[in-house]
Amino acid sequence: MDRPTEGRPPRSAAGYAQRMAEALRAETIGGVVVLAATAMALVWANSPWGPSYDALRNAVVGPMDLTLYEWSAEGLLAIFFFVAGIEVKEELVHGELTSLKRAALPVIAAFAGMAVPALFYLAVSWGAPGAARGWAIPTATDIAFALAVLAVTASAMPAALRAFLLTLAVVDDLGAITVIALFYSDRVRLLPLLGAAAVLALYWFLQRRRFRHVVVYVVLGVAAWALMHESGVHATVAGVLCGLLTRTDSETDGRPSPAARAAHFTRPLSAGLAVPVFAFLAAGVKLDPASLGSVFTDRIALGVVVGLVVGKFAGVLGGAWLSVRLGFARISDDLRWHDLTAVSVLAGIGFTVSLLIGDRAYPGSDRVSTAVLIASLIAAALAAALLHVRVQARTRHDVL
Known part of the structure; x- marks a missing residue:
């Protein structure tokens, strides 16, 4: 048993858990954990023990016959998206996006950042057999990985930059998921969708009525x-x-808002469990010589790389610049175009949703999975370098 020392509280499991939760609320720590999980997955999947990684990833567990990967991608990642939804709501109501023109900037950039990469992909892959099926692969931005890279490499940048990336990535992912439902699903079942809409409407109604029983919201x-x-x-x-529907105004008795309390509780769960487990089960792409070679010789794979690395940058930055130029949007006073340039490169981290679309467009194709991974790594490395330059410039009070 640990003995308390003078000036130091006694050690306990609860104390350790509390300190760990506080650490995980710092985005830099969470980003490091996610990147470490990604590296572990890549090493294991490409080691002699790679088949055991595949067996773990594809193990079917639970009542809905989902694999561990599917549970992480649709189940655990829903926790992350809940936190992301709350943060976007906070920015819209109380933060950097309260102005309509500032809110329009990442939304317009997101739509342009979906359309332009698809055009780049089609331009490169045109004429290759079955190329048209993969047009949507480079349209997605992986919000979890993009925010992790931003947190690790540029935590000192203004909050407005994170708000821009967060909103852009949420809109982008919702758009990509809509594309999957419309173009890459066998069919959308209307009755369960209406049921989900009814449950969400009840969630919103109870929030508006200031209903306080947390268990009811969890069940909903x-x-x-x-x-x-x-x-x-x-x-x-x-x-x-659910995150967007959670109330952000404080309680009448002075307590923090439901959104603030929910984010405080779920953020460590998201950063310490949901996103790292998902990253570990998603990142194990095999990098064999044949797949690596095809990235630069196969026109479909090359189209994915060009679409994510070049198309995303051109679409996001071009859409943002054009929207400001035409007066539809406004850039935050805390940001410069050099900052948005770096984040536009960061948007090329497609990863999760790109892998999901690629698997539906070309089932079992290692060339597409490898292309998505290589493109995401290139975008992450280039963006990290550009963000480092911006942090150094701001540190020297030399805003370029």
């Missing part, structure tokens, strides 16, 4: 998630919608 969130999954729409949509 799980029900919305299950119904969304049964409808054929990616279940993480339920998470982000």
Whole structure:
């Protein structure tokens, strides 16, 4: 048994858990954990023990016959999207996006950042057999990995930059999930989708009525998630919608808002469990010589790389610049175009949703999975270098 020392509280499991939760609320720590989990997955999948990684990833568990990877991608990641939805709501109501023109900037950039990469992909892959099926692969931004890279490499940047990336990535992912439902699903089942809409409407109504029983909200969130999954729409949509519907104004007795309390509780769970487990089960792409070679010789794979690395940058930055130029949007006073340039490169981390679309467009294709991984790594490395330059410039009070 640990003995308390003078000036130091006694050690306990609860104390350790509390300190760990506080650490995970710091985005830099969470980002490091996610990147470490990604590296571990890549090493294991490409080691002599790679088949055991595949067996773990594809093990079917639970009542809905989902694999561990599917549970992480649709179940655990819904927790992350719930936190992301709350943060976007806070920014819209109280933060950097309260101005309509500032809020329009990442939204317009997100739509341009979906359309332009698809055009780049089609331009490169045009004429290759079956190329048209993969047009949507480079349209997605992986919100979890992009925020992790931003947190690790540029935590000192203004909050407005994170708000821009967060909103852009949420809109982007919702758009990509809609694309999957419309173009890459066998069919969307209407009855469960209407059921999910009804549950979410009840969630919103109870929030408006200031109903305080947390267990009821948890049950409603799980029900919305299950119904969304049964409808054929990616279940993480339920998470982000619950976050957006959570009330952000303080209680009448002075307590923090439901959104603030929910984020305080779920953020460590998201950063310490949901996102790292998902990263570990998603990142194990095999990098064999044949797949690596095809990235630069196969026109479909090359189209994915160009679409994510070049198309995303051109679409996000071009859409943002054009929207400001035409007067539809406004850039935050805390940001410069050099900052948005770096984040536009960061948006090329497609990863999760790109892998999901790629698997549906070309089932079992290692060339597409490898292309998505290589493109995401290139985008992450380039963005990290650019963000480092921006942090150094701001440190020297030399805003370029």
